[in-house]
Amino acid sequence: MANIAAKRIKREFKEVMKSEEVAGGDIKLELVNDCWTELQGEIAGPPDTPYEGGTFLLEIKVPETYPFNPPKIRFMTKIWHPNVSSATGAICLDILKDQWAAALTLRTVLLSIQALLSAAEPNDPQDAVVAKQYRENPQLFNMTARHWTNIYAGGPTSVWEFNQKVQRLLDMGIDEHQARVALSTYDWELERATEQLFC
Amino acid sequence: MSAESDMEYSDNDGDDYYYEGQDDCDMETVDRSKSDPEYFMFSCLRVEEVEKLLNESIELLSNSLQITPSLAKVMLYAYEWNAQEIIKKYKENANEVLVYSRVKPPMPQTQGNSSRSICAVCASTPPLQKYSALACGHYFCNDCWAMHFEVQIMQGVSNTIQCMAQDCEVRAPEDFVLSHVTKPALRERYQQFMFKDHVKSHPQLRFCPGPNCQWIYQAWVREGARRVECQGCELLTCFSCGAPHHAPTDCTTIRRWLTKCADDSETANYISAHTKDCPKCQICIEKNGGCNHMQCGACRHDFCWVCLGDWRSHGSEYYECSRYKEDPNLANDSQHAQAREALKKYLHYYERWENHARSLKLEEQTLASLKSRINQKVMAGEGTWIDWQYLWDAARLLKRCRYTLQYTYPFAYYMDVGPRKELFEYQQAQLEAEIENLSWKVERAETTDRGDLENQMDIAEKRRTTLLKDFLEFNTNNASSSKI
Numbered sequence: 001m002a003n004i005a006a007k008r009i010k011r012e013f014k015e016v017m018k019s020e021e022v023a024g025g026d027i028k029l030e031l032v033n034d035c036w037t038e039l040q041g042e043i044a045g046p047p048d049t050p051y052e053g054g055t056f057l058l059e060i061k062v063p064e065t066y067p068f069n070p071p072k073i074r075f076m077t078k079i080w081h082p083n084v085s086s087a088t089g090a091i092c093l094d095i096l097k098d099q100w101a102a103a104l105t106l107r108t109v110l111l112s113i114q115a116l117l118s119a120a121e122p123n124d125p126q127d128a129v130v131a132k133q134y135r136e137n138p139q140l141f142n143m144t145a146r147h148w149t150n151i152y153a154g155g156p157t158s159v160w161e162f163n164q165k166v167q168r169l170l171d172m173g174i175d176e177h178q179a180r181v182a183l184s185t186y187d188w189e190l191e192r193a194t195e196q197l198f199c
Numbered sequence: 200m201s202a203e204s205d206m207e208y209s210d211n212d213g214d215d216y217y218y219e220g221q222d223d224c225d226m227e228t229v230d231r232s233k234s235d236p237e238y239f240m241f242s243c244l245r246v247e248e249v250e251k252l253l254n255e256s257i258e259l260l261s262n263s264l265q266i267t268p269s270l271a272k273v274m275l276y277a278y279e280w281n282a283q284e285i286i287k288k289y290k291e292n293a294n295e296v297l298v299y300s301r302v303k304p305p306m307p308q309t310q311g312n313s314s315r316s317i318c319a320v321c322a323s324t325p326p327l328q329k330y331s332a333l334a335c336g337h338y339f340c341n342d343c344w345a346m347h348f349e350v351q352i353m354q355g356v357s358n359t360i361q362c363m364a365q366d367c368e369v370r371a372p373e374d375f376v377l378s379h380v381t382k383p384a385l386r387e388r389y390q391q392f393m394f395k396d397h398v399k400s401h402p403q404l405r406f407c408p409g410p411n412c413q414w415i416y417q418a419w420v421r422e423g424a425r426r427v428e429c430q431g432c433e434l435l436t437c438f439s440c441g442a443p444h445h446a447p448t449d450c451t452t453i454r455r456w457l458t459k460c461a462d463d464s465e466t467a468n469y470i471s472a473h474t475k476d477c478p479k480c481q482i483c484i485e486k487n488g489g490c491n492h493m494q495c496g497a498c499r500h501d502f503c504w505v506c507l508g509d510w511r512s513h514g515s516e517y518y519e520c521s522r523y524k525e526d527p528n529l530a531n532d533s534q535h536a537q538a539r540e541a542l543k544k545y546l547h548y549y550e551r552w553e554n555h556a557r558s559l560k561l562e563e564q565t566l567a568s569l570k571s572r573i574n575q576k577v578m579a580g581e582g583t584w585i586d587w588q589y590l591w592d593a594a595r596l597l598k599r600c601r602y603t604l605q606y607t608y609p610f611a612y613y614m615d616v617g618p619r620k621e622l623f624e625y626q627q628a629q630l631e632a633e634i635e636n637l638s639w640k641v642e643r644a645e646t647t648d649r650g651d652l653e654n655q656m657d658i659a660e661k662r663r664t665t666l667l668k669d670f671l672e673f674n675t676n677n678a679s680s681s682k683i
Contacts, residue, residue: 065346103337
């Protein structure tokens with residue numbers, strides 16, 4: 001790994017550890033290996049959002065050319081959000097792409113991702129299905145996102161109705177996550193989700 | 200056919216013909232712009248000539264504003280090479296010009312937010328003199344600048360490399376970049392990208408799109424279908440949009456047409472015309488037999504193809520299902536019918552467009568074989584090149600006519616139904632007929648009488664120019680009616 005990259009990451013790691021956000025439990029950063037090329041981030045779901053109370057893990061890969069190129073970051077925790085792929089966890093955020101600046105740090109990036117959870121950009125979606133629901137049926141979107149937070153990120157709000165529907169599909173022998181994706185995609189209409197799964 | 204068109208031809212243009220014939224020797228250039236509706240002033244330049252041209256603008260600006268050529272480039276790039284405008288605006292409000300060109304940040308930076316004790320990028324602490332900054336005052340160490348430029352240049356960025364600070368859009372001028380980049384290969388790459396960017400940002404210049412072609416066009420108008428022909432690869436290009444030349448069709452229309460043809464959007468139309476979705480599981484079904492009792496292959500649902508109702512409750516009522524006019528499925532049916540109609544229309548134009556494109560390729564072969572045939576004749580002592588020149592001219596003219604004919608099809612496809620379209624399609628048919636006549640005669644050139652062939656050439660070209668004169672957008676006052 002290039003000298004600059006390792007040096008930068010080491011310093012940023014220290015910066016994050018000392019930051020008030022870590023003290024307040026907002027963000028966390030851990031090393032995955034010894035050569036500083038891979039880290040694991042953690043952000044808390046912001047208050048007054050469907051993600052509240054959830055903890056979201058992020059995979060952070062540091063490229064050889066860091067900080068002149070942005071780090072590669074994706075959600076490891078499954079999340080229902082217009083700018084995050086519900087399948088791969090890929091994030092659509094300008095500072096991770098063309099708006100990256102070498103002076104940005106992991107701390108600012110983690111905080112930007114957390115801010116993205118508070119304010120989605122449905123007009124620049126990563127996941128078209130989620131974005132459509134966000135625009136057309138915001139209430140159902142909120143419920144779905146809360147449900148996902150509860151199941152995958154340890155959020156407090158359990159949605160009884162959704163759990164029941166997932167269970168119905170589980171009884172038919174369908175994989176749990178697959179069932180949840182199908183139901184979320186078809187606005188929790190059991191019949192359409194079933195049709196899609198058995199097609 | 201040919202007698203009739205001869206008549207018409209002499210009726211309309213007989214006088215003109217005599218007139219032109221008399222003084223075409225000394226009026227050649229004037230004549231060309233009058234007789235050729237596609238005539239367009241342009242020049243074909245070499246890379247060195249373009250470099251000289253760009254340098255003239257750069258020098259003019261840097262001399263009159265007393266700035267470095269490197270800064271002048273940043274400004275010219277931002278203002279699309281309009282040096283006069285920059286000079287004027289600079290005298291009114293220099294700061295605004297510098298901010299707009301992104302030489303300076305919109306707000307003066309406070310010195311505090313970038314220190315020279317530690318480099319914010321690499322976290323090292325080099326001595327004070329090893330830092331540098333752009334006009335925005337964001338100091339970083341020179342090693343980091345060098346790495347930043349290397350990464351950007353390798354990604355193909357040149358004119359628009361920005362400062363490394365967050366949310367800072369100030370651009371790095373050439374001298375600043377080159378003072379940090381030492382590798383010769385990288386410097387060269389940077390300058391190459393820079394030149395390409397300059398040509399692309401210059402409204403009067405356009406690269407010839409031919410593969411590996413080094414020529415660059417210069418022209419002064421950038422709207423409507425404008426024909427430029429490359430001196431190197433002979434490619435015909437539209438100067439305005441860079442697509443293959445497309446008169447009489449305009450730039451927006453040809454783009455729509457080419458995307459339509461390329462992205463197979465008609466597949467969707469086909470599907471909607473020939474298939475229906477299973478009413479139960481929504482899978483797409485193509486009907487492959489006459490029987491209207493359908494069983495879905497996926498979900499085994501039995502239904503009626505005509506009304507999409509369940510077959511079980513259907514059985515005896517079958518013959519009634521087509522009679523209910525107010526049946527909601529009838530609306531569906533008419534949608535199918537519409538899609539089918541749209542598909543038919545598209546295929547009509549597309550087949551002809553494709554056919555002429557293919558003919559054009561074959562015409563290319565005719566041209567090549569004709570050349571060798573003429574060479575043989577000349578070698579065998581049957582006259583000189585000049586004697587057979589007319590054959591060569593005929594084949595070239597044929598190619599030109601067919602080219603225009605090909606591009607009349609997208610034009611007609613997007614035209615509104617009405618008298619203007621009727622007129623267009625009448626002229627198109629006339630042109631097509633004469634082109635086929637000409638093609639026939641060129642292929643049998645040796646047995647055709649020279650006078651007859653030249654007559655045919657004249658008729659075909661007249662048809663072509665008449666059509667272009669009437670319908671090429673910038674030639675008609677009535678342009679709006681031919682727009683979509």
